[in-house]
Amino acid sequence: MSLLSPLWLIALIILPLYLWGARRYRWHRQAWMMVSVFFLILSLTRPVLSEKPISVEESGSDVILAVDVSYSMRATDIAPNRLEAAKKALSEIVRSDSRDRFAVMAHTTSAIVLSPLTKDTELLEYLFASLDESQIITKGTEVMSALELARKMSHAQHPLVVLFTDGGDELSYEEEAAYAEEKGLRVCIVMLATSGGSTLPSENGSLKDEEGHIVVSSRNDAINTIAEQSGGKVIEGADAEAVREWIERERSEDFAGESTVTRYSELFYFPLVLALIAFVLAYTSVGEKVSKSLIPLLALVGISANAGLLDYPYQTLGSYAYSHGNYERSAQWYGRIDSERGRFNRAASLYKMGKYQDALAMYRTIRSEEPLFKSKVFYNMANCHIRLSEFENARTALLKSLTLSYTPQADQNLRAIAGAQEQKSLNVRKEKKDQFTSDENKPTGEGKKSKEGGGSNMQSDIASSGAGDAGKKAQADPRFSTSQGKAALSSKQYELINQRSVHETKPW
Template structure:
């Protein structure tokens, strides 16, 4: 077995972090969705079993696609530009015609081969996409050079030439028409210009001639003589369907040969079906019963079975907002997680906002049988009581915390409020700063304490919590510094300056 699109296997790197999230924050729905994702990725890799190669006979016409890339093709009367419209038609022809060989040439006052005759559609598609007209500054057009080069590119008796142009500059194309007829070229003219014409963009606005007059480029129907005399056709506008129909009608066996084709037996539908089954199990009671059958085994790796589908993204967003000092947004994200850990982290965010009563109310709703977690809940409740000058309740909460798990911080805080009275106003940050601490649950990597609300009272790596590293101090905005006495400009301001939209002396 092999894979036709093995690059999709790179997507498997998404599974370990997803598995980590499911392991910490839920099992039933998460694990089935992970299994569904795994099989979906395998399906996208297109697993196949190679079969015996076969030989296919093929024949078709030689088709030369000649594109005018002179300056006038930048006109916008054919949206978005004449040249872009030509590229679009070229893509459509290559994508739909699998029988013929295509060669590509570009011409202005001279012609060059962009691609010899080939059936490699990927090569031609890349060629059209990489054609950069901004590098072409020639303003003239000579059609004869394109016809002569087209004749040299093919040994067929009557190769087909599709000429994308706005008509060029000549008043008469009798010589070109005679050359096409004498050399067996069947020319289809794709007219990419309108009768009213269009101005041509330039650095000064619109292109002007030597006398300072604005140049207007419109279609030149004199070029139609080449199609009429060579037995071809004139097509108005970027009509790929008409071009393909003309090629099919004029097709001949200019070349014949055989190619070896490797056939495969597709197997993608097997993992696709399994992915659909796993997805259904994630949202049905059947999946819950199946997953519960494996809970004793999964308990060995500490997988819980109570998280929702979006708990992991919510806790990640909450952690990010918390670490950047956006505690209000952090509280909103954590508020969407229906778990003890989610409530714990929401209360911690509210504490950082100075909303001690709200944080305390949430802490009181948390239920857990884990002594370490309960100890941290009581410790945080004590910090809220201290901020509210409810010292008796704070002492009770600290004693409960120390009973469940001893920590030096809880012991220190208990000693710091030993003589405090309920009616006494205590600014802990100023009066007891060397005795009182609320950093027992300080997240990993936190710098100096934030000024919003109280100190950090959040432990994010507990077994049922979901706010890893949620407590880093938000960095100061680098665009303004009072110590430096000047402000750095944002990228938007630079953009406005470049557009001359900012007053140089009064930028406000």
């Protein structure tokens, strides 16, 4: 059993407070009320039983979301400012559309890939939240670079491109419109500016030009030519619903495949029924007669609610088997832990056994909102794809890992397979030993190297229920902290956004 909303357990603190406040009243009634509140809180945590993952066929469109991040997007004529309005709309779009694949790019005088095509909503929303406009200093917009990069990001015949922009500063976009029409791009322009425009905030008040005049940025309707000529649409303001409707209308089957879906059996109604029964007993004579059994009952419920603590023996045994090279036994022990970390550790053991397909399938069932943990999952998935000579999938997974958290190991692996082709053998230990990192998948919390070599940069630096985590303190990663209000993209990404050129084979 696992809990989908364990944060509700914090509410249990009200029980001792309630007991202290009600100590002068009839004990049996208050005891049953405490039981009722306990079960009610337990039902709110959504206890579930995991079922066997199933494969679901899916198809949809390739949608490239291009965000103008030039200095003019700080204007406040669209509240709170143009870029913040764009980020909010972007989150609403990807959150409401689970059918299509989305890619994200940022562009000023050059364009840079922030995320390749993916259906991972959590990854995309993290990207939008992490984009810090204060790090962007480029003034000026070149739309052609965004269209060219959009065409390279999708092999679809007619990919959908959504440009979030204030129109840029070009007098004519005839060349860009002709390019979009020729390359089969269907472009939707989301106009994030008004005719009256707005001043641009700076450290000294409002931004001024070289002659000392205050700069006012207003909309440039010349860019609408691109949408009109490519068969797209112009949308006024950050209207996420209008964008979603346009995507729905223009949808085509640009990709087809299968995804692994984890299903759960909800158990919340059991504690909810018990909460109602306890509430009734609190106000009846029957409850007074059986109140003596309240303490054993609470003890039993407490053990059930903390079933995760019983996973400790499996964690210990799995960690011991892994560290001694008994990966098959390690996978068996980890398989008894019903948690995301347990599945992560089981997949790591399967990887060491050479069962790369099984490990990959296990990694795909993992769901988490922790960016660092997701980065490690994508990195390990990439290693599985490399072992299977699926280099295109490996490159995509490594880009996702680097997007969430930059690590030298992921960067090194991406460089090592840059020229690798599908279905060609790649002996990581021999042919590419000088290029491809020897760091491999490993259970979280492991501190020793396994017999088959290859320590791991994938050690968990956050508290978890994975093997070997007990007794270890969480370590903060200097690149990301979940306690911060806004996580920054890597300095390399901002450097590429602000410069006037970008290396196409290494856009990150």
